[in-house]
Amino acid sequence: MAKEHGSLSINSQNIFPIIKKWMYSDHDIFYRELISNACDAITKLKKLSLIGEYEEPDDIEYKVKVEISSKDKTIKIIDNGLGMTSEEVNEYINQIAFSGAEAFLEQYKDKTNDDQIIGHFGLGFYSAFMVANKVTIDTLSYKKDATAVHWECDGGTDYDMSDSDKTSVGTEITLYLNDDSYEFCNEYKAREVLEKYCSFMPVEIFMENVDEEPKTVDIPEEELQEKDVVVKRFTKDAVTEEVEEDGEKKTVEKEPAKKMVTINKRPEALNDIHPLWTKHPNECKKEDYIEFYHRVFKDYKEPLFWIHLNMDYPFNLKGILYFPKINMEYESAEGTIKLYNNQVFVADNIKEVIPEFLLLLKGVIDCPDLPLNVSRSALQNDGFVKKISDYITKKVADKLSGMCKTDRENYEKYWDDINPFIKYGCLKDEKFAEKMNDYIIFKNLDNKYLTLKEALEENKENHENTIFYVTDMQEQSQYINMFKADNIDALILDNRIDQPFIQSLEGKNEGLKFSRVDAAIDDSFKEEVNEDELKDISEKLTDTFKKALNNDKLNVNVTKLKDDNISSMITLSEQDRRMQDMMKMYGMAGMDPSMFGANGQTLVLNANNKLVDYVAKNPEGENTKLFCEQIYDLALLAHAPLSAEAMTAFISRSNKIMELLAK
Numbered sequence: 001m002a003k004e005h006g007s008l009s010i011n012s013q014n015i016f017p018i019i020k021k022w023m024y025s026d027h028d029i030f031y032r033e034l035i036s037n038a039c040d041a042i043t044k045l046k047k048l049s050l051i052g053e054y055e056e057p058d059d060i061e062y063k064v065k066v067e068i069s070s071k072d073k074t075i076k077i078i079d080n081g082l083g084m085t086s087e088e089v090n091e092y093i094n095q096i097a098f099s100g101a102e103a104f105l106e107q108y109k110d111k112t113n114d115d116q117i118i119g120h121f122g123l124g125f126y127s128a129f130m131v132a133n134k135v136t137i138d139t140l141s142y143k144k145d146a147t148a149v150h151w152e153c154d155g156g157t158d159y160d161m162s163d164s165d166k167t168s169v170g171t172e173i174t175l176y177l178n179d180d181s182y183e184f185c186n187e188y189k190a191r192e193v194l195e196k197y198c199s200f201m202p203v204e205i206f207m208e209n210v211d212e213e214p215k216t217v218d219i220p221e222e223e224l225q226e227k228d229v230v231v232k233r234f235t236k237d238a239v240t241e242e243v244e245e246d247g248e249k250k251t252v253e254k255e256p257a258k259k260m261v262t263i264n265k266r267p268e269a270l271n272d273i274h275p276l277w278t279k280h281p282n283e284c285k286k287e288d289y290i291e292f293y294h295r296v297f298k299d300y301k302e303p304l305f306w307i308h309l310n311m312d313y314p315f316n317l318k319g320i321l322y323f324p325k326i327n328m329e330y331e332s333a334e335g336t337i338k339l340y341n342n343q344v345f346v347a348d349n350i351k352e353v354i355p356e357f358l359l360l361l362k363g364v365i366d367c368p369d370l371p372l373n374v375s376r377s378a379l380q381n382d383g384f385v386k387k388i389s390d391y392i393t394k395k396v397a398d399k400l401s402g403m404c405k406t407d408r409e410n411y412e413k414y415w416d417d418i419n420p421f422i423k424y425g426c427l428k429d430e431k432f433a434e435k436m437n438d439y440i441i442f443k444n445l446d447n448k449y450l451t452l453k454e455a456l457e458e459n460k461e462n463h464e465n466t467i468f469y470v471t472d473m474q475e476q477s478q479y480i481n482m483f484k485a486d487n488i489d490a491l492i493l494d495n496r497i498d499q500p501f502i503q504s505l506e507g508k509n510e511g512l513k514f515s516r517v518d519a520a521i522d523d524s525f526k527e528e529v530n531e532d533e534l535k536d537i538s539e540k541l542t543d544t545f546k547k548a549l550n551n552d553k554l555n556v557n558v559t560k561l562k563d564d565n566i567s568s569m570i571t572l573s574e575q576d577r578r579m580q581d582m583m584k585m586y587g588m589a590g591m592d593p594s595m596f597g598a599n600g601q602t603l604v605l606n607a608n609n610k611l612v613d614y615v616a617k618n619p620e621g622e623n624t625k626l627f628c629e630q631i632y633d634l635a636l637l638a639h640a641p642l643s644a645e646a647m648t649a650f651i652s653r654s655n656k657i658m659e660l661l662a663k
């Protein structure tokens, strides 16, 4: 072909602002764009061969090669795909002044949007100019009698085209890196980027550092394969050993001499061209899922279970969602959902496609139909994207409810680990909440799992619509013992997510009330007494305790508990406690709760207890103050941990009481 010099039919006002804009996002994305073009070119050629349009050489091995050189500061991406004729280079590479770019600029000119926008406008190839001063293409089309084309452009709007000496079908793109981008020809960096974007691309990808001598390995001659590059052949000496037999030293041969070959290390593809999610669930074994999980998420722990998504209609979507142990108490639970478009990595955790609560899981989703190269703000309003997101939510709910129905044993086994996720999902997603409604279970004091309905049924007799619960088995043990002694059940709700969750349940189920075991002393724990009977003692005790504790505002409630071993307890109404919890959460701890209408704790005194009775009868007794203080602290202790100061006082007082006893 005649040499050709021309101007790209774009102008710099047109394309370079887009490329510059893109500059703000990840530069490494050029690897993805160029390698996915190379994979596409190979996929297309394979199709042409299938329909008889191309006769492929017998020994064809389709692959993409990435050659890096730190010495030359170059990256080459070489494929044996369908290649391009000079007309095609003209059409696909030179004439990029498609109306799309202008329309795009018009639409986005006011937005600093750094999302994946380029690919959508067919600018993938030009991403090379984010990192390179100069780019060349050498390409030979598969078409009969095609001549090879050399194209080069130094980042301006001029290009040169001439004949190329390329003799094999395919395309070789060379990037001459700019000063800021040398890192991309560093072997480690290149490997990292390729692993990020190309780990599951559908054509084998090999990387080679051309500055380095090829690495070699020694193998036994019989393992030599046809494609191996032999460096040298040698014989490994026999391995012998000295042994003593009948008092005589002998040399015996442990391993015979062996013929060996030194070969260049066989190239290893850095990607898995048939990732697990592309297979049919029937073909996949448990070990496959676990191995895939370890490899992709670098998580040494085992996932609890998983969902394999596999759907062709009405849209194409495949993927695997793993349920890891989800602990929202101590670590900020955050999963990773990797999104792919035809095995090309797009991004992690795209909230527009994956419902937010699912981001607590780990998984991969491949959706070729997604317009993923469009900006995220466009995705947000895309009805199709919403459908995908709804589908994923539905599948997750189906899996969980199915497991609850048919494999309750495992469901219960996993429940403690997955319930924060499910509850969070219910709070975040109304549809998910509806679907999961009947499959939320609660652990009770006997470690049995009940649905809300079952729990209400159990307590129906005396406490219609009220569910008692425990948030801390240790702290609330005294209350729990009372509940157990009286055969009243309570649920264990000890995760942070439980508070908002039960509030939402109360909102949805009219009349339903959750009450923590220490919110009030239930009537069933008390003896029936006549109010007047307690009036006298009540006034006396209130006065004595207020004085002894030097606290005028103390709320005291005197009652007769069936269990006379208990001297005192603290109660805090459900409403007040929730208010205080909320204040703590918003960092307002230490403020006076009464400001918000929460009047705090009540000290419940048991008139049946001997010590309390003693205080009532001896308000001026020598040790009455000491008893009051101790009774109060004991009640506090059974309710929540004491402050450091209170604990110190409690310990020194306890010692003093023992001294008194020892006298």
Ligand SMILES: Nc1ncnc2c1ncn2[C@@H]1O[C@H](COP(=O)(O)OP(=O)(O)OP(=O)(O)O)[C@@H](O)[C@H]1O
Pocket (backbone or CB within 6 Å): 033, 037, 038, 041, 079, 081, 082, 083, 084, 092, 093, 118, 119, 120, 121, 122, 123, 124, 125, 126, 171, 373
């Ligand atoms: N390695 C290659 N082999 C053959 N043709 C190629 C190669 N790279 C690019 N092309 C041709 O150039 C065209 C433009 O590539 P470019 O990456 O700019 O956009 P695209 O691939 O069409 O769009 P997108 O990046 O959104 O997929 C391609 O559609 C393809 O026809």
